């Protein structure tokens with residue numbers, strides 16, 4: 001009877017513990033704060049900046065509106081990285097090591113207004129960013145390694161007013177991309193290796209209109225080609241800045257020779273190169289050629305080796321056949337040559 005009572009007591013204890021732990025788990029979901037962060041429920045902000053984080057904290061409070069993750073070493077964002085905090089309006093990821101961002105990492109942040117991705121290692125931006133962040137007002141991707149931006153967006157980015165792409169590796173920026181951001185007020189472009197050839201004419205025309213309508217920009221300072229190095233794109237006179245020549249097949253009205261000479265300040269090599277994100281496949285032919293060469297060389301080497309093996313096999317077979325023929329004959333009739341070579345053989349066979 002005593003034992004039974006003890007067992008019963010133990011059972012109720014276990015039950016109570018289970019209940020307690022489940023309650024604490026529930027409470028954690030509502031009121032807890034990630035270990036390395038400071039949570040401020042009064043301002044709905046969570047500060048995890050400068051905490052040496054390598055990943056985004058997983059247990060963020062669902063009421064978070066402002067999230068500070070700057071000055072960490074976060075290097076990747078998985079798909080739906082912020083799905084637990086869908087109300088977020090400001091996200092600061094500045095000064096991290098982001099290079100690997102899943103294409104739908106920011107998906108679900110319907111209310112995000114400010115996204116700071118400056119001082120990271122981003123190589124490109126997805127064109128679906130606009131779709132994932134429809135309410136975004138400020139996008140800061142300065143001080144990254146962007147060498148191309150999407151050529152255009154599927155739908156206008158209605159509320160974007162500030163775009164900062166300073167200090168990247170951009171040679172070009174498509175007019176269509178800027179035209180899909182109708183509310184832009186501030187565009188920061190400096191410290192990029194702008195290539196002021198005919199392909200930048202669209203940007204020049206867009207900027208002229210943008211500043212005329214009261215927009216603010218820090219300007220485009222050309223890196224190449226030579227005549228325009230260090231010059232402001234807007235200061236280059238129009239008569240020297242003609243559109244790219246049409247491909248010969250489309251060129252129906254032949255321009256006068258003098259006009260032709262003025263058309264492209266750069267030599268023709270690569271002038272039809274759109275040099276946007278789509279250009280990346282260009283190195284492929286070289287790789288392909290190298291691959292073909294490798295296959296051919298491998299094939300020739302294999303062929304030679306195969307021929308040598310075949311020769312060796314034929315030789316081996318022939319030798320075996322000849323040996324077999326000699327062995328097939330009775331020992332008595334062995335020739336002199338066999339006597340000389342087969343002394344050991346005779347000794348081997350003698351016991352049998």
Ligand SMILES: *[C@@H]1O[C@H](CO)[C@@H](O)[C@H](O)[C@H]1NC(C)=O
Pocket residue numbers: 050052070071072073095
């Ligand atoms: C970037 O973050 C590191 C810590 O990860 C910090 O030491 C450094 O001062 C920060 N840089 C800037 C410019 O804020």
Ligand SMILES: *[C@@H]1O[C@H](CO)[C@@H](O)[C@H](O)[C@H]1NC(C)=O
Pocket residue numbers: 070071090092093094095114116
């Ligand atoms: C993001 O963090 C950087 C670096 O600490 C800071 O300068 C900037 O003001 C922050 N931006 C926002 C919107 O909080």
Ligand SMILES: *[C@@H]1O[C@H](CO)[C@@H](O)[C@H](O)[C@H]1NC(C)=O
Pocket residue numbers: 094095114115116117118119138139140
């Ligand atoms: C983003 O952070 C940088 C500092 O890293 C700061 O200078 C910049 O103002 C911030 N951008 C926005 C839009 O808050």
Ligand SMILES: *[C@@H]1O[C@H](CO)[C@@H](O)[C@H](O)[C@H]1NC(C)=O
Pocket residue numbers: 134135158159
């Ligand atoms: C843009 O901002 C306005 C005002 O805050 C808002 O009503 C509208 O829904 C936003 N546009 C989009 C596409 O979210």
Ligand SMILES: *[C@@H]1O[C@H](CO)[C@@H](O)[C@H](O)[C@H]1NC(C)=O
Pocket residue numbers: 225226265266267
């Ligand atoms: C264009 O080519 C000519 C010779 O074909 C050369 O003298 C000139 O320097 C080149 N210009 C540029 C900008 O490369």
